[in-house]
Amino acid sequence: MENLLTYAFMQRALLAGFLISLTCAVLGVFLVLRRDAMIGHGLAHVTFGGVALGLFLSVAPILVALGVAVISALGILQLKERAGLYGDTGIGIISSLGMALGIILVSLAGSFNVDLFGYLFGNILAIDPQEVWIALILAFVVLSAIALFYQEFVYLTFDSESARVAGVRVRRLESLLAMLTAVTVVLGMKVVGILLVSALLVIPAAAALQVARSFKEALAVAAFLAGISALAGLVISFYLDWPASGTIVSLSGIFFLIFYQMRPFRKHRREETPSPSPLPSRQGVKRGT
């Protein structure tokens, strides 16, 4: 059996795939809990338009897609907050317009169908050193932003109204979260393609939420599952000659099913926990004690 690490393209794929999957999973926990899981799906569609625009203009597609995705993410947020649209209607509108733009540009150009195919289905094995660097920098930016605003993001996700009363600038943070999501979607596009990128955001997070007993545990489990899925998926795809994107997402799905099956055990354990302590006696409440 040949050693896959002797190939430079596999080294790049493993490094970029691991980091991007981990980033998607961490962000995904916040999105799933905020009932915003579909924003990743919507932005992926918009990204298609951005990539098509980049190819049409002969400008780096990943950068054009990044700009289009960030603007669209903020647009979705505005529609959700101010236009009074129901549920995911804003996502539906923006993502459809993005796809429409892409289809028009593809039709007008008629020459970059092969390139576009790579963005639609992902081609991490063809990732070049420059793209690895872009992925590294963007992953660092996203994870750093989450780390720096961790307390605010957790409060915002759990109870946005109380977070506002605590002085958290909810609107600014929601915009930041939307922009981070846009960046992450564009990053994930290189690993699994536009069509499957939302899976990286949703599935590891959904699996982790089946078993996690705290927020930090949910983040850790989601990151671990995503990292393992990316690394194992790439290894399996290398030896079995399977498509990397499909293999990575399928592994994530298998992990979700396993963790979903573990859920009843957790519920059973909950029933066995003893009753907590009663309220304190009057003497027990003193300021500064």
Add this chain to the structure above:
Amino acid sequence: MNLNIPLISVENVSLIRQGLEVLKEVSFAISAGDFLALIGPNGSGKTTLIRVILGLLPSTAGRVLLMGEEVEQFTQWSRIGYVPQKAAHQDSSFPASVREVVAMGLISLKRFPRLLKAQDEVSIDQALDRVGLAGLKTRRVGELSGGQQQRVFIARAIVNRPDVLFLDEPTAGVDAETQTRFYDMLAELNRKEALTIVLITHDFGIITKHVNRVACLNQRLFFHGTHQDFCSSPVVQELLQGEHHLICHRH
């Protein structure tokens, strides 16, 4: 703290939403040490008024002063604790430990990047101890009973030792015995820790037993006064419509 300035002043606040007058020229003040019950029929604007006071909703007319500052300019949010109505209906599958939920309450005390320090663990332990949940710090909040979850939210609201605590129907869906102990705890916080409390409630038992001021709202404020005045007011008879026999007493 300057005791001459009311902690909260609501001055001629009106709110019109979708053509309907939800609040009409509401004025009252809350002083340090008050335990105020805000009562009124369903849809009377109680929750809306609290949301206006806390700056979550802009009023159409009038103004709200928090500690002497207009709510739009107010920045001392660590002096305010809040337990919203929806806390009672929190998603039980949310993966937050009791410790993590209480720690959220410390955020208003911190500057960017608002990281928790070792001494914050002491504050969290103390807050949980004050609400009788010591030892449950590592439990997932969704595993607790409704009454226990409410105490976690109280702990979150008081962990930064605020001057005033707002609670919006905190005992909704909680059994009678737990309600009684819960209100005893609030009374204890009010009396021994001088915590000012503003409580939206439908429970007349709490009004007769623990609070020292009552405000009755039905779009406009039609009663605001002491517990004793409330008990002897004809407004009460109108409110109860002969369905309840009110025995007023305070310990």
